Amino acid sequence: MASMTGSAPFSRAVVRAMQRLYPKALADSSWDNTGLLLEAPFDPSRRKSNTVLLTIDLTRAVADEAIALNSSIIVAYHPIIFRGLKSLTFEDTQQQTLLRLASHGISVYSPHTAVDAAPGGLGDWLADILTGTRQTSRHDDTSDKDTAQPQPSTLQNKDNNDDAFAGKRLTYTLHYQQSQRGLSFRFSYPPIPHSRWPIVPQSPELESHPGSGIGRVVTFEKPQPLPTLLDRIGEGLNNPKGFPIAIPQDKTISEIEVRTVGICAGSGASLFKGLDVDLLFTGEMSHHEALAAIEKGQTVISLFHSNSERGFLRDVLVGQLEQAVQEEWKVVREEENGREELNEAMGDEEFEVLVSEVDRDPYGIVILKEGE
Structure with a gap:
């Protein structure tokens, strides 16, 4: 079956939940870039799992993790796109990540200063x-x-x-x-x-x-x-x-x-x-x-x-999002009721909110020890 216009129904529920928790109006729009940054097309024949992956930075390693988890959407606190793009090519490493995620049907949402x-x-x-x-x-x-x-x-x-x-x-x-x-x-x-x-x-x-x-x-x-x-x-x-x-x-x-x-x-x-x-x-x-x-x-x-941000994901955002997505997912499923091509996606009530295990600050600390 050909790809449908729009993102996966579960991804739409996650976006609604994030916008309810952290409205874009709270973000500093004078310089920030928040919201749905990548809307991957939904293909019912290649349906993703109802999994949202939380991360601070959307790196290649985090993209690999999301692909391995078969995630539907990534919520990346930092926007991977800050300024307008004139092209999308493999020459830029961040654009590589976006292209790979789009090809796998994984959307990206960024809340940043709204949070x-x-x-x-x-x-x-x-x-x-x-x-x-x-x-x-x-x-x-x-x-x-x-x-x-x-x-x-x-x-x-x-x-x-x-x-x-x-x-x-x-x-x-x-x-x-x-x-x-x-x-x-x-x-x-x-x-x-x-x-x-x-x-x-x-x-x-x-x-x-x-x-x-x-x-x-x-x-x-x-x-x-x-x-x-x-x-x-x-x-x-x-x-x-x-x-x-x-x-x-x-x-x-x-x-x-x-x-x-x-x-x-x-x-x-x-x-x-x-x-x-x-x-x-x-x-x-x-x-x-x-x-x-x-x-x-x-x-x-x-x-x-x-490191001033990462602990917030598991300590706070997981719980907030689990509750909000549960409510929004129910609404989306009711709205899409009766569409035969979505029966399989709509029939799956379960979902997961996961925190990336590979996301980390680029800086580490060298610990010196006395040699033998």
Whole structure:
């Protein structure tokens, strides 16, 4: 049977669910490119499985994973297309990926800054990690955090350069932030009383998503020791081997207390301009931007760009999407009822929302070890 006009019915249900959760109106359309970026034609004779694959970056490896899973659609947080294309050829690696996916009938949707701006989105997820609260709708909501006891800091109180390996032969291993597979995200730290609001509120505000806006400012009722916040970040990110921090040159980590935090997933420097807070918590900042911040007395924590985003997929988006797709898939199946050529696709009520196991930030950390 020839291909039909339009994408697979299940893919349409996923797109509707994403647009309901994270409307395109929340995205920064002045530069961002969100929505259905690749609509692969539906061929009933080559029907895909009712599987949506979540990823931060749509790389060749993630495309291979989606093809192996026989996925119907990929939800890629970062848009693989940012600017208009004059051609689609195999000379460009990203266009190669798009052409391969289209040939396999796999569509691509990107929400990007709509997720950043939405209440319960990425900004609130990072704020939740710091504050020990759950304003995001998490997939695993069985935490007993309200009764948890404060935990002692696990950060070694050593602010000087480590010269333990001086003059010794070194070996190294390359460590990437772990995929989020199998994590439960049950934080052991108690909540910290605080207030929070967007750095740039949504204007005009969407009635369906009140309180939206890019970035977050968190103000603690009482100043918090920086080592305490570092412990919370480490646990919230599944204990990475390390992440960059910049502090004023006249301070040590153990001396710094934090009352206010500016938060932005990904690259946050442009959003932080003029923001008077103690701590800037983001995915990345340039050398000169971080230097300017510490000269003003601020502290900067950066997580490598996409490591400030990746945990959100399993911790929050899986659960949100499972519920929304279940509702939208039922509606699509009712709308298409009676179309004989779609009987097989419409008869399959089951679906899966999976998180990529190969998606990772391009940067890893080299761990030095003393040689034998």
